[in-house]
Amino acid sequence: MLGWALTFLVVALIAAVFGFGGIASASAGIAQILFFIFLILFVITIIARAVRKV
Known part of the structure; x- marks a missing residue:
């Protein structure tokens, strides 16, 4: 998903x-x-991993 965000960013800059x-x-x-979707999923993953280790 981060790759798609970077792709659209490059398209926006070229345009x-x-x-x-x-x-x-x-x-x-x-x-x-x-x-922002990638960022939210990243934070959820970090929280889930921290909870799982406890």
């Missing part, structure tokens, strides 16, 4: 360089959403 505003903002939005 921003070429001036495609709509594509850039859409790709940046998708990348941001995927990044």
Whole structure:
């Protein structure tokens, strides 16, 4: 999932360089959403692992 977020981030940066505003903002939005989902899943995994070890 982090790979997808980075892919959309790269697409957004390339689109921003070429001036495609709509594509850039859409790709940046998708990348941001995927990044936050990845971050939430990462925190849940860390908490679950800590609880399981106890």
